[in-house]
Amino acid sequence: MAWRPELGSMQELVGYLKDALSGRDQNAQRYATMMLGQAKSSPATANYLAYILSDSPIFQELSLSPADNILVRSSAAINLKNTIRAHCKAFPQSNMVFIRSAVLSTLQDPVSQIRNFAGSVISEIVQKGGILSWPELLPELLALAGNDSSSVTNDSQEGAMSALAKICEDNKQSLDKDYHGQRPLTIMLPKLLDITSSPSAKVRAFAVASINSFLPQLSQTAGNSLDSILARLFHLAEDPSDSVRRNVCRSFTQIVDLAPEKVRPHMGGLVDFFVLQQRNTDDPDLALEAAEFWLSVSENRQLCPSLAPFLGQIVPVLLESMVYDEEDILRLEGDADDADQEDRAEDLKPQFATSKTPRIITNGHAGMNGDFVQTSSSGQSHNDDDLSEGEIEDGDDAAAANVEDRWNLRKCSAAALDVLASSFHGAVFAVTLPYLTENLRHRDWPNREAAVLAIGAVADGCMDAVTPHLSDLVPYLLSLLEDQEPVIRLITCWALGRYSSWASHLEDPGDRKRYFEPMMGGILNKMLDRNKRVQEAAASAFANLEEKANKCLEPYCGPIVRQFVQCFAQYKDRNMFILYDCVQTLAEHVGPALKEQALIDTLMPAIIQRWSKVSDQSQEIFPLLECLSYVATALGSDFAPFAGPVFARCIRIIHQSLEQYVMSINNEAFDKPNKDFLVTSLDMLSAIIQALESRQSGELVETSQPRFFDLLLFCMEDPSNDVRQSSYALLGDCAVNVFHQLHPFLPALIPVLIEQLDLDNMKGEDIDQGFSVINNACWSCGEIAMRESSGMGPHVEQLYQRLLGIISNPEVPTSVNENAVIALGRLGVDCPQTLAPHLEEFAKPFLHIIGPVEYTDEKADALLGFNRIVERNPQSMENCLADYFKTSAAYARHSNSAFRSGILESFYRNLIGYKNLIPNFELFLQQLPTRDIEKLRTSFNL
DSSP: OOOOOOHHHHHHHHHHHHHHHHOSOHHHHHHHHHHHHHHTTOHHHHHHHHHHHTTOHHHHTTOOOHHHHHHHHHHHHHHHHHHHHHHGGGSOHHHHHHHHHHHHHHTTOSOHHHHHHHHHHHHHHHHHHOGGGSTTHHHHHHHHHTTTTSOOOHHHHHHHHHHHHHHHHHTHHHHTSOBTTBOHHHHHHHHHHHHTTOSOHHHHHHHHHHHHTTTTTTOHHHHHTHHHHHHHHHHHTTOSOHHHHHHHHHHHHHHHHHOHHHHGGGHHHHHHHHHHHHTOTTOHHHHHHHHHHHHHHHTOTTTGGGGGGGHHHHHHHHHHHTSOOHHHHHHHTTOOOOTTSOOOGGGSOOOOOOOOOOOOOSSOOOOOOOSOOOSSOOOOOSOTTSOOTTOOOOOHHHHHSOGGGSOOHHHHHHHHHHHHHHHHTHHHHHHHHHHHHHHTTOSSHHHHHHHHHHHHHTTTTTHHHHGGGHHHHHHHHHHHTTOSSHHHHHHHHHHHHHTHHHHHTOSSHHHIIIIIHHHHHHHHHHTTOSSHHHHHHHHHHHHHHHHHHGGGGGGGHHHHHHHHHHHHHHOOHHHHHHHHHHHHHHHHHHGGGGGSHHHHHHHHHHHHHHHHHSOTTOTTHHHHHHHHHHHHHHHGGGGHHHHHHHHHHHHHHHHHHHHHHHHHHHOTTSOOOOTHHHHHHHHHHHHHHHHSOHHHHHHHHHTOSSOHHHHHHHHHTOSOHHHHHHHHHHHHHHHHHOHHHHGGGHHHHHHHHHHHTOGGGOOGGGHHHHHHHHHHHHHHHHHHHHHHGGGGHHHHHHHHHHHHHHHTOTTSOHHHHHHHHHHHHHHHHHOHHHHGGGHHHHHHHHHHHHTTSOOOHHHHHHHHHHHHHHHHOGGGGGGGHHHHHHHHHHHHHTTTSOOOTTHHHHHHHHHHHHHHHOTTHHHHHTTSOHHHHHHHHHHHOO
C-alpha cells in the first residue's frame, strides 16, 4: 500500500468520525456530519476512510481506547460505503486499488463487527463497479472461506464468507449473467456447497445463506444444481448449530415455492424435521423459520394435500406456538387501563393514503385483505446478531410499544392454522377441538388467549364443523369481553369479528337476536374499553363486522352512530385512525340509511369538530378525508351543508402542496411534500362533486380560489402516479357533474390527457400504478367525449393513435383495454367521420375486447359510436364481419336493458346494409352459432 496519510489530516477526520456517531453533543454531531458530507466527493477522503477502517500503522499511533477504535472505524466504514455509492465511478483507478486492498485486508480483523462492515463495503464496490471491475475478488474470497491453503484463521474464514454472503444477496442477478461464455455462479455454487462442510458454524451458516440468495429466482444455474443443493440440505438438517438449521429451514421454504415436486417425496421426513425445529424454545428465530415452512406449504396447491396424513403432528405444534412467550407475557400482563392517557408521539404510526380503486366501468371488483399480515418476511440475513450499518437497535420502549405489531412465531402459526383449516376443514378442527376443550377455560390467561386465537384462526375454514359448538362458544366468548386481562378482551374482539359473517346471516330472527345482536353490541361496547389497545381491536373487529353484515346493519344505525360519537369524544389520537375506518365502512355498506336527519345531526358535528382540530400539515388528514369522502357519498345532496368548508380546505391543501413542491424543486433546502396530501384532497373533491347536485357542485368549482381547474391541470402533470390517478378520476367526475364549468378549460386539459395516454411515458418500476393512471385517463376521455360531442373533432386523430396503442399492446391489463375501447367508441358517437378511415385497423381488437364487458350505459355508448363508424365505412369490416354479427346478436339479447335509444336501430341499418351487400347472405350466416342466427332473424328481420 504505497499511499500514506498525513497525520494531521487523519486526526481531524478521526475527530469528525467519532463525533458523528457519538451522540453526546448534538451540535458537534451535526457539524461533524456536515464536514464529512463536504469531504465525501474527494478520492483522498475515501483513501483516508479505508486506511482508518483497516487499522493501519499511522492510525494505531493515535492510541484510541478499544471502544473508540471500534466506534471510529465503524463510522469510517459507513462513510466509505456511502462515498463509494455516490462517487466511486469518478475515482482514479489508483485510489480504487488502494481502497480494495485495504478493505480486503480488514476481513481478517479480530472484531466481527468490523469484519461485517468491511464485507458491506466490498459488496458496495462490486455493486457500483460490476463483477468484472474486481475479477480476482470472488476467487480470493472463496479460497479464504474454504481455507484452501489450510492456514487461514477462523476470523478470516468468517470475514470472507460474510462478505460473500453480502455480495450474493446484493448482486444475485449479475452473478448469474453470462460474461464471455461463463457465469460466476456456475463456479461459485459447487464451492459454496463444499464450504457448508466447514468446521466453523458461522461459515456454514453464511454459506447456506449465500445459496439461499439464488433460490427465490431459481435461475437456470441454481436449477441445474438443485439436486445437489437438496442433498446437502438434508445432511445439514442434522447440524448442531441453530444458525445453520435456521438457514436450512429458509432454504426448504423457498424451494417449496419454486420446485414443489422436489419436496413432495420427502414430506414425511420434512414434517418430523420442522416439527422438531419449531419446538426449539432456545431459538425463537429458528422456530419462526420452521413455522414459515407450514405457511408456505399450506399455501401451495400442489403440496398442501400431501400434509393430510400429518395433521396430527402439525396442528398441535402450531397450537403450542400460539401461546405468548415468557418475554411477551411479562410485557402484557396487567396491562394498564390507559384510555385517559394521551398518546406519545412515538405511539402514532405513519399514515398513508389508501390507493383508490381505478375508475372501472367494466366488470371487476376489488379484493379483500387477509386477517394475518406478515410485516417482516423471512428475508436474507447474514448474521442475525449484527445490525446493518446505519441501523439503530430499538430500545426496550420501542420493543414493548406493541407486541401485536410484530410478525412472530405466534402470528405465523395462527396464519398457518388458518390456511390449513381452509384446505382441510373438519379434519383440522378435529385435531384442534381437544386443545380448545383443555385451554378455553384454563386458569392461566396465556393459555386462554391462545385458545381464543385458535377459535378465530379456524373460523373461515372450519365453519361447518364449528357451527354446532357456537351456541356454547359465542356466549362464552362474550363473557370473555369482561376478562380482567386486556389481552384476553383484545383477542376476543378479534375472534368474534371472525364469526360476524355467520351471526349476521342467521335466517331465524330469534337466532339473530340471540347471537348477532349480543355479538354486535359486545364489540361495540368494547370500543369504549378502559384500555386503548382493546379499543383498537374492538374498532377493527367492528369494521370487519360492518363488511360482513352489510345492509343487515341498517336497523341498528342509531346505536352504532351514537357509540361512534362517544368514541370521537373519548379517543386519543392513535385510535382515531381506526375510528375513521369504522365510520367510512359503515357509510360504504349502509349508504343511504345514514341520510336520516337524526343520524346526520348526531354524526356530522362529531366529525366536523375533529376536522377543525386537525391541521393541514397533520397526517391525520389522510384517513379523515378518506372517511369524509365515504360519508359524502352516502349522504349525497344531504352533505351540502358541510361541503363548502371541506371543499375550500381541500383546495387550500392542494395549493399549499403544489407550492411546496415547486419550492423543493428550486431549492434543495426545502423538503418535498408528502403526495398523500394531494391524493386524499383530490379524492375528497371527487366525492363532493359526485354527491351534490350539479348546481351545488358547480358553484363550489366556480368560486374556488385559486381556480379549480388550474390546480387540477398541475396535478394531472404531477410526477407521482398516485396523484395523477386521482387527478384523472376527478377530471372524469367533473365531466359527468360540472361540465359547464369544465368546458372553458378543455383546450388546456385535453393535450395533457393525450400525453398521459402515451404508453411510452410509463416508467417500468411503477408499471401497475401507471396502468391505473391510464385506466382513469381513458375513462375521463370517454366522459368528456360524450359531452363535448363534435367539439372533440380537433383532438380525435391524436386520441385515436393513443387509444390504438393501448388496445394493440398485449401487455396492457384487460380493464385498461376495456376502458380504452369504450373511450374510442364514445369518440365515434359524434366524430365517426374522423375515425371511419381507421376502421379496418381497430375493428377486430375493438370487438374482441368489448365482447365480455358488462352491459352498461357506457358500453351502449361505445357500441353506438362503433355502429356510426361502420355505417360510414362498411367495406373495412371484411376481416371481422362475423364477429360484428355476433356482437349484434349479443346486444339484442340484452336489449331490454336501459340503453340509449337508437342503438338497436343503428345495428339494424348496418346489418340490413350488409345483407344487401353480401352476394350469398344465407351461406354467410351459417358460419355463426345457431343461437346467434336465431336472434338476428327475430330481432333484425334477417
